[in-house]
Amino acid sequence: MSVTTKKIPLAALKIILIILLLSVLELGLAIAVLFMPNPIIDITELVHNNLPNAAVLHPLSAILFNYRAYDILLGIVILLLAIFGIRTIYYTTAPLSETYSNSHSQFLRYLILSITMLTGGYVLWAGIFMPGSAFHLGALFASIGLWLRLSHFIQPQPMANFLLRFIYSSGLLIFTTIALAVMVEGHNLLQYPQTNAHELILLIEACLALSLWSALMVFFMASPGISLK
Amino acid sequence: MKNELKMTPTVFFSLVAVGLFTISLYILLVEPHLLRKIMALNVMGSSVFLLLIAIAQRSKPIIDPLPHALVLTGIIIMISSTALALMLARRIYQATDQKYNPYDWAEN
Numbered sequence: 001m002s003v004t005t006k007k008i009p010l011a012a013l014k015i016i017l018i019i020l021l022l023s024v025l026e027l028g029l030a031i032a033v034l035f036m037p038n039p040i041i042d043i044t045e046l047v048h049n050n051l052p053n054a055a056v057l058h059p060l061s062a063i064l065f066n067y068r069a070y071d072i073l074l075g076i077v078i079l080l081l082a083i084f085g086i087r088t089i090y091y092t093t094a095p096l097s098e099t100y101s102n103s104h105s106q107f108l109r110y111l112i113l114s115i116t117m118l119t120g121g122y123v124l125w126a127g128i129f130m131p132g133s134a135f136h137l138g139a140l141f142a143s144i145g146l147w148l149r150l151s152h153f154i155q156p157q158p159m160a161n162f163l164l165r166f167i168y169s170s171g172l173l174i175f176t177t178i179a180l181a182v183m184v185e186g187h188n189l190l191q192y193p194q195t196n197a198h199e200l201i202l203l204i205e206a207c208l209a210l211s212l213w214s215a216l217m218v219f220f221m222a223s224p225g226i227s228l229k
Numbered sequence: 230m231k232n233e234l235k236m237t238p239t240v241f242f243s244l245v246a247v248g249l250f251t252i253s254l255y256i257l258l259v260e261p262h263l264l265r266k267i268m269a270l271n272v273m274g275s276s277v278f279l280l281l282i283a284i285a286q287r288s289k290p291i292i293d294p295l296p297h298a299l300v301l302t303g304i305i306i307m308i309s310s311t312a313l314a315l316m317l318a319r320r321i322y323q324a325t326d327q328k329y330n331p332y333d334w335a336e337n
Contacts, residue, residue, distance in 0.1 A: 019255065022251050023251075025251060029247040029250065033240075044292075044293040047295065059294040060294045060297055060298055071302040075302045079306075081309075082310065082313040086313055089320050090316075093320075135304075220312075223319065
């Protein structure tokens with residue numbers, strides 16, 4: 001009895017200590033946010049002034065694929081690393097039997113497919129003057145893919161599927177190839193040549209959509225199966 | 230200095246973001262279940278996104294696109310890390326014969 005009465009105050013004390021420390025942290029963060037200094041350089045103006053040189057119409061796309069293309073490049077590396085990790089776990093366990101039903105009617109299948117095709121066409125068209133179409137397209141493709149997978153149109157693939165491996169890594173492959181290829185012409189890393197910057201960015205966006213689509217499929221569908229002993 | 234302390238949307242959302250960040254840090258430290266820890270990490274990341282979006286509104290009349298681009302990149306990274314973390318957590322609970330659902334887990 002005495003042990004339990006001793007233990008509870010200690011746990012409560014720990015919680016109170018954590019809350020106190022977090023309150024101090026909260027206060028510090030709030031002060032940092034409230035008294036944030038004004039930026040020395042007006043980045044907004046800089047972005048908008050350099051937009052004619054950026055080969056895209058929207059400032060957000062210009063930052064993502066031109067000024068700060070490093071961010072996206074490293075983001076894709078992380079995406080690929082996550083796929084590696086998930087695939088390793090998935091293929092070292094025996095897959096579970098799938099229990100979801102296959103009861104959609106034929107009409108519903110064609111209806112959903114045609115609606116998603118229509119939406120995909122719109123997103124592609126809207127990507128000309130709106131930002132980040134690669135991400136939206138990737139997410140839309142993934143939704144179609146997941147739906148096809150859940151209704152057993154697509155089966156889980158074996159590990160050594162070369163096409164699938166190529167699709168997973170296509171975003172990073174094309175991006176690094178372009179980033180290094182422009183150096184041959186005497187530019188800096190990721191500095192696109194003025195003449196065909198627009199085409200290069202479009203190619204990168206397409207491959208990015210492809211690898212995002214495959215990555216999202218893996219993220220949502222892969223689950224650890226039964227341990228192989 | 231006093232002008233900056235008015236309750237503009239930027240200040241309001243920044244304070245909400247700071248609050249969310251601290252709450253999720255508390256959950257991250259206190260909760261033993263991995264699924265709840267991963268959810269806390271997600272809320273933490275979202276609070277940083279909220280802060281960035283709030284900062285983007287600061288520069289009137291044109292909205293600053295740089296924080297928006299950072300958030301877009303951040304979302305990709307958060308999705309991939311969450312997916313990997315969930316996979317690892319499920320594998321850990323499976324390998325140690327524990328329940329994956331936190332409500333089942335609490336009764337053990």
